[in-house]
Amino acid sequence: MPLRICHLGKFYPPARGGIESHTQTLARAQVALGADVRVVCVNHDMGGVDATWRIIASTPSVEEVDEGVRVTRVGRHASFSRFDVCPSLFSALWRIRREGVDIVHVHAPNPTIFSALSLMPPFGTLVVTHHADVVKQRVLLKAYRPVESFFYSRAALVLSTSDDYIGGSEALLRVGSKAKALPLGIDRTPFAEPTPRARAFAEKLRAEHGSPLWLSVGRVIYYKGLDVAVDALSQAPGKLLIVGSGPMETELRQRAERRGVADRLVWLGRLDDEELVGAYLAATALWFPSNGRGEGFGLTQVEAMASGLPVINTHVPHSGVAYVSRDGVSGITIPMNDPAALAAASHRLAADPDLRRQLGERARERAAAEFDERVMASRSLAYYAEALGGTHSTDGPAARRAGPPVSDASA
Structure with a gap:
């Protein structure tokens, strides 16, 4: 059975942004290496209009396939201090938990995803990419830091985009040896x-x-x-x-x-x-x-x-x-x-x-x-193998595959 990976991101291309591009590139490159990869993110597209920066904006939920990557874009109704209101997010995550996944890879900062995961039993082995510290949004930081700390302590690995970033990040220093560097890559x-x-x-x-x-x-x-x-x-x-x-x-x-x-x-x-x-x-x-x-x-x-x-x-x-x-x-x-x-x-x-x-x-x-995508993807799979071989898996593979079904309605 191929390795089953679920990336949880803020948005996904054609939404613009470095984290978005990285998530897509990594997911596609992992598929090319034989993994079964899916992505869950917020849908930024409001009928051809980019709703990223709009406080009140409703977008639909959409299912797509992007070069072998199964993408679920959950609809959102509003956004407050980078927290997106997405009622359908829970049902999407419960469905993935029910189907089974080996690696849950969260791209952070991501208040929306972490808040949703905090209301669910853990599933899969958690890996987090810490793309950047929350610096300027002081109100968001006060509410987000305890959630961040909780999930980083649960994660098998917390990846930074460079070794240089780790030394100045409280969040990464707190996790000690679990912090590793995975530089971003692109399709050149x-x-x-x-x-x-x-x-x-x-x-x-x-x-x-x-x-x-x-x-x-x-x-x-x-x-x-x-x-x-x-x-x-x-x-x-x-x-x-x-x-x-x-x-x-x-x-x-x-x-x-x-x-x-x-x-x-x-x-x-x-x-x-x-x-x-x-x-x-x-x-x-x-x-x-x-x-x-x-x-x-x-x-x-x-x-x-x-x-x-x-x-x-x-x-x-x-x-x-x-x-x-x-x-x-x-x-x-x-x-x-x-x-x-x-x-x-x-x-x-x-x-x-x-x-x-x-x-x-x-x-x-x-x-x-x-910074080639193949270099990045190979490094990521090596990290996943390390995580799965450790003691941080929150639910064993057999339990994930044989666990009781959970209906979307119960979310």
Whole structure:
């Protein structure tokens, strides 16, 4: 019987985000290695409208198959401080418990999933990926920390996205030797072998906006340091392309007006996969000026590196940001909250094509060696084998398969 894995995530692509992309990539790669994989997440799609940031928004429950991964998107009615109200979540989890699963892999922070699991008897061997600490949301943190501590103590393994992150995380330090590093990985093919459409979009961006072109990809939220990027643009040449959206967009537009760079700030919004690859191809470097440990890894750095694009990132203490793209290897690392340093690094890359080429080549090599999806999936299955061979399984395989059926109604 193949290993049965259930990933419990916040959202799932086409929802945008590093955790979402990681969950999909890991699940698909595990299927390719022979595992039976399913995902349960919240449905972000409200009839073609992204409901991620809406407080009141109803979405339906949907069942799909994504390259061999069975995906259950549970409907939600509202969201308060990142807690989604999803009445159908319980029935989905009870059904999985009844059918049997070997590994329950939760991607955290995830108040919604942990709250639902706390109301159920344990099932499967619990593995958690701790993607990032809850830092800014103080009200959420006060309510979430006891729940987090309870499930982390129950987990067989708690995975971090890098060794660097473990040393600064109270949650990870509390679990001691159960904390292990599983760096994120991606399918490098679309970035290493861009399609004609991706190349055409790159040419379009260059023709419309000239050179140099700096690129930012991701949700427009506080720890991305885009306020620093806007300030740096007033001292750097070229334009900044921003792919993504989020709650700080209006504030950043106003900041750009005050700094006199609004005409050099290009908001591309949400791009499809080929257009995103084209944006990486068109850019001179990825700007990644994150300034908080809410940024635990930075998966878009890996996408840029796989595209052969140098990265300008920041040294965020006890975060994996500077681990992903190494200073002098695949890019340039600067101090946090330093617009002048970001501008200086940009001037250096814009003026030195040989340096850009060398960093780009080494970026591709590092992406292949450390952050390929097959490397990540193989590491994950080795960790699962370790967890299943230990003493942390909350319910034996025989009991999982022969346990009494539980009706959805009883949830």
